[in-house]
Amino acid sequence: MKQIRFKNSKGLSLAGDLQGENKRKVIIMCHGFRSNRFSKGRFDRFSEAFSKAGFSVLRFDFSGCGDSEDTALSLKNEVDDLSSAIAFVKSQGFEEIALYGHSLGARVCLEAFQPEDITTMVLTGAGTGPVHYNWKEEFTDTQLNELAATGFLTQPVQHSNRDHITISKQMLDDFSECDQQLLLSRISCPVLIVHGELGEEAILMPITQQGMKWLSDDSKLEVLQGAEHDFMTHLDEVEELALHWWKIHF
Template sequence: MNQISFMNDSGITLRGVLQPASPDKLVIMCHGFRGNRSSRGRFDRLATTFQNLGFSVLRFDFGGCGDSDDRPLTLAGETEDVRAALTYASRLGYDQIALYGHSLGARVSLEAFDPTLVKTMILTGAGTGPVSYDWSEEFTQEQLRELQQTGAFTHPVTDPYRTKIVITRQMLADFEQFNQKTLLSQVTCPTLIVHGTEGEEATLMPLTKQGMRWLPKGSRLEIIDGAPHDFLDYMDDIEQLTSAWLCEHF
């Protein structure tokens, strides 16, 4: 496992790890909202599995997360980060890339899709269509007042590299202000989307069901009955589905 860093177009240094195996096939893993490259252990486990299957794996922290440079969180910023990761991977000689995104990382993967490099995508807990969240259930009244007054607020995180992140008003708005058809129709590679049925997944999964018509031929939706958005107790299922997909489509 190699510690790596690269810079996006805005001059933000992004840090992560590269687990080498194949010289030309690379899986880039994109973590979720408020997360980091470990993704609560999910990405650590899956990256080792994919590497053992013969695929190189790159995991990195979005700007403002984990060990990467500080920056307020925005969808545009994270999309820029994934594009920078694709450029970095290409310069290393990887010309066949799979994007793996969980939760917000899935949305960012869709936004950053590059048909010249990305051969397949795997998305778990994806927000493929607009969702209106009640943010008062996620954040304190003090945080929401700070958001109202300044356009952003600080949020504590449990992370080996940082104690807080900064979330912008636009970041929250981007969960509900986009067009599903436009987002999905730009994808030209076979895409696997995995959803559960409980909690937040009960909202996200039907949205993906209605949007599958805009994804290319060969794409597939897999539903894990009983699984919540974090999939932590269903990692055996996730590992089996995603490994089989990579071996078949990559």
């Protein structure tokens, strides 16, 4: 595994890890909201499995997260980051690109899709349409007062090179501001979407169910019984589904 850095369109340096020996095919992994390229160990595990299966894998920190340069989180920024990651791997000679996205990272994959670049996707815990969260359940009164006064809030995180992330009001609005038909109908590649059925997944999964009609006929929805949004108790199943999907479509 090689630690790498590349820049987004704003010139911010993004940190990543590139793993695997395949010089032609690469899987780019996109982490979720308030997370980083390790994704609580999930992305470490999946990167290892995907590279052992014969693919190269790039996982990276979105700007404002992990070891990447600082900025406020927004969907627009993260889409730009992924587009920059795609441009980076193309500059390194990779000819075929697949995307793996979890949670908000899955939405970013859908938003950044370009048919000439992306062969296929695997998405877990995806927000495939408008999701209305009660942010009073996620953030403290102090944070929400900061948001009201400045348009941003500060979220403490535990990371070796970062003690907080900055979340913009637009980022929170981005979850609910989504035209599902417009988002999904432009995706021409085969997509595997994996959902659980408990907790947040009980909200996200029905949204995806209603949107599958706008994806390609060879796309597929898998629902894992008993799985929650982090899939921590179902990582074996997620890994198996992803590897099978890569074997067929990548």
